[in-house]
Amino acid sequence: MESDSILLQQFHKPETREAAFTAIMRKYQERLYWHIRRMVIDHDDADDILQNVFIKVWDHLGEFKENAQLYTWLYRIATNECLTFLEQQKKRNIISLNEVETGLENRLKAESNYDSRKLEWKLQEAILQLPEKQRIVFNLRYFDEMPYEEMSRVLKTSEGALKASYHHAVQKIVAYIKTSGESLT
Amino acid sequence: MSVNKNILKELEELVPGFGWPEKHADFEVPEGYFTELPDTVLNRINGHEREELPVPLSRENAFDTPAGYFENLPLRILNKINEENKKTPLVRLPRSRRKWPNWAAAAAIAAFVAAGGMLWLIPPRLQNNPQASISFNQQLASVSNQAIEQYLSTQINSSNMNEVYKNLSDQDLQDALTSGLSTSAIKEYLQNNEPDSSSF
Numbered sequence: 001m002e003s004d005s006i007l008l009q010q011f012h013k014p015e016t017r018e019a020a021f022t023a024i025m026r027k028y029q030e031r032l033y034w035h036i037r038r039m040v041i042d043h044d045d046a047d048d049i050l051q052n053v054f055i056k057v058w059d060h061l062g063e064f065k066e067n068a069q070l071y072t073w074l075y076r077i078a079t080n081e082c083l084t085f086l087e088q089q090k091k092r093n094i095i096s097l098n099e100v101e102t103g104l105e106n107r108l109k110a111e112s113n114y115d116s117r118k119l120e121w122k123l124q125e126a127i128l129q130l131p132e133k134q135r136i137v138f139n140l141r142y143f144d145e146m147p148y149e150e151m152s153r154v155l156k157t158s159e160g161a162l163k164a165s166y167h168h169a170v171q172k173i174v175a176y177i178k179t180s181g182e183s184l185t
Numbered sequence: 186m187s188v189n190k191n192i193l194k195e196l197e198e199l200v201p202g203f204g205w206p207e208k209h210a211d212f213e214v215p216e217g218y219f220t221e222l223p224d225t226v227l228n229r230i231n232g233h234e235r236e237e238l239p240v241p242l243s244r245e246n247a248f249d250t251p252a253g254y255f256e257n258l259p260l261r262i263l264n265k266i267n268e269e270n271k272k273t274p275l276v277r278l279p280r281s282r283r284k285w286p287n288w289a290a291a292a293a294i295a296a297f298v299a300a301g302g303m304l305w306l307i308p309p310r311l312q313n314n315p316q317a318s319i320s321f322n323q324q325l326a327s328v329s330n331q332a333i334e335q336y337l338s339t340q341i342n343s344s345n346m347n348e349v350y351k352n353l354s355d356q357d358l359q360d361a362l363t364s365g366l367s368t369s370a371i372k373e374y375l376q377n378n379e380p381d382s383s384s385f
Contacts, residue, residue: 018227025223033219037212047218054226112213119206142196143209145189167199174200 001027004070011061021061025054028071031144032078038127038139039082041107049081056081068153075146075154079136086132104128119177126176130169137162138169186211290370295334 002010002023010020032053037046056077064073089103105128108114108121115121127135136155140146148159155162186209196205325333 022223022227025226029219029222033214043212043214047222050222051226051229055230058226058230111210113211118210119204120208120210123206124210142188142192145192170196170199174203 005066008061008064008066008070021058024057024061024070028074029054032074035075035078035139035144036082038124038143039132039135040085041104041111041128045085049078049085053078053081069150072150072153075140076156079154082136083132122177122180123173125180126173129176130172134165134169134172137165138173141166289367290373290375293370 004024007020007024007027010016011024013020029050033046033050036049036053037043040046040049053074057074064070105125108124108128109116116125127138130138133155137151140151140154141148146154148162151157151162152159157165188205188207188209193205193207196203
């Protein structure tokens with residue numbers, strides 16, 4: 001797989017632009033998809049958001065500064081798109097944040113593989129109880145194994161604040177699972 | 186997919202003995218989704234399905250105008266105004282219809298006022314002096330009736346009208362009212378020109 005630097009050089013040449021962009025999509029699509037999917041739960045919503053993310057990337061990749069990491073930049077766009085999507089849902093349906101979370105929980109429970117007795121699904125339920133920003137921090141650390149330094153660039157927040165946020169998120173998740181899950185496997 | 190061991194170790198340090206799941210929940214993804222996604226995105230980028238993209242709100246006006254529209258607009262409006270002015274016929278408003286009895290009534294009132302005005306014009310110091318009064322009346326006779334009526338119609342007001350009435354005898358009033366004027370004409374005039382009650 002080509003390095004980001006080479007792919008960016010190819011992207012700047014009209015004759016290799018589409019090929020370079022396809023390579024960038026193939027390289028990052030799964031990671032970005034799962035980052036988005038865990039935020040919005042529904043596949044169709046995740047698909048819409050991811051496509052919009054890549055179209056924005058196409059439109060603005062020419063302005064991307066190579067001293068920043070492409071991976072960080074892509075995550076920032078994806079995160080912002082997720083937050084915008086969730087915000088639009090609240091406005092469109094004139095519903096509260098709690099109702100959005102209930103909607104997400106219902107979608108989670110509608111997943112074909114969902115099993116409330118399994119700890120990994122109970123963890124997903126617990127994550128949905130977190131405030132949106134805390135949820136992003138937990139997901140980036142737990143699922144994407146993102147170092148705090150990099151997360152700080154994605155979310156434009158200090159590492160200390162992110163560590164504190166992660167710590168709070170963990171405590172809330174543990175409390176939720178302990179109170180609701182008695183027969184976990 | 187299994188959870189990274191370093192992450193599990195970190196969590197174990199944060200919450201000892203909790204027993205975090207070692208694998209991720211397996212969400213379902215349609216088969217072949219990741220294979221097809223790049224082509225789907227490129228199709229949208231190349232315009233095949235680009236119209237489905239939500240249009241970002243912009244300060245720029247989304248509507249289009251014909252080329253040169255605003256440059257030519259003032260001239261087009263001025264031309265239109267000029268054309269309209271040429272087309273518009275001059276319409277004379279109908280003059281208000283005045284009936285002859287109104288004129289007659291007005292003339293009678295003017296004559297009535299003029300008769301009273303003669304007396305009002307005589308200065309009070311002359312009114313009790315017969316010789317001086319005769320001399321004044323002779324001078325006044327040389328002034329035309331038209332000039333007197335003109336003067337009285339512009340100078341007399343409701344306050345000095347009372348002075349005119351005081352100096353008129355019943356006979357003067359009777360003569361003034363019956364000088365070629367019908368009762369119906371007088372009534373109509375008074376209906377159309379309701380007098381100010383403060384004058385009486």
